[in-house]
Amino acid sequence: MRIKLKKNQASFPNEVLSESSLRVLELVGEGLSDIPPQISRLxxxxxxxxxxxxxxxxxxxxxALPKLKIFKIxxxxxxxxPEATPSMSIEKILVSQTGLKQLPSWLVMLDHLQELDLTNNSLSSLPKGFINLTKLKRLILDSNKFEKLPEDLFSMPSLKHLSLDGNDFSSEEKERITDRLGIWF
Structure with missing residues (x-):
């Protein structure tokens, strides 16, 4: 079952919480300001x-939703x-245009994470242990505030796509990244 809310939705529709078979939920609302913790019922x-x-x-x-594979905001x-005990089923996280300044420490525990898109935020660092994301294939860090690429990223064999456009790298850092990863700016 799939539910997509209307663009003008102003509040979370609590009737959705009784849809135990719901697999896909798209919340789009100019006036939507919160999501209740009871979302755990899904x-x-x-x-x-x-x-x-x-x-x-x-x-x-x-x-912590046990079957959650894709989270987008x-x-x-x-x-x-939020700090959380995450579901190990998460494969894809896309957090863009939010102003996000830091990532939670639990992110590095996501054994099945394959794609992480953090485009257009205010991030300047990644959590310690990022190298533990052994299945991560795509990492998109475009338009953030990174000045230096974490050393861990140079040692991630499964990483196939890394995008870094629009960050605050110095000429020296760009050269280091180009030398180590073959990425051109």
């Missing part, structure tokens, strides 16, 4: 997509993601 949810400019925080329960006003 035990079969595999994809959660949020586009709501008034959201300033997320409940930790989202990341765009255009919200987040500075961080």
């Amino acid at each position: 035990q079969n949810l595999e994809t959660l997509s949020i586009q709501a400019p008034l959201i300033t925080s997320l409940p930790a329960e989202i990341f 765009k255009g919200a006003k987040l500075t961080s993601l």
Whole structure:
């Protein structure tokens, strides 16, 4: 089952919480400002997509959904993601245009994470242990505030796509990245 809310949706539709077979939930709402922790009732949810400019925080329960594979949020006003005990089933996280300044430490525990898109935020660092993401294939860090690429990224054999456009790298750092990874700026 899939539910997509209307663009003018102003509040979270609590009736959705009784849809136990729901697999895909798309929340798009100019007035949507919060997501209740009761979202944890959606035990079969595999994809959660949020586009709501008034959201300033997320409940930790989202990341503990046992079947969640894809989490997307765009255009919200987040500075961080909640500390949580994450579901190990998460394969793809896309957090773009949110103002995110830091990533949670639990991110490095996601054994099945294959894609991480953090485009257009305010990140300047990655959490310690990032090298533990052994299945990560795509990492998109475009338009953030990175000045130096973490050493871990040079030692990730499964990483096939790394995008770094629009960061604050010095000429020396760009040269180091080009020498080590073959990425041109």
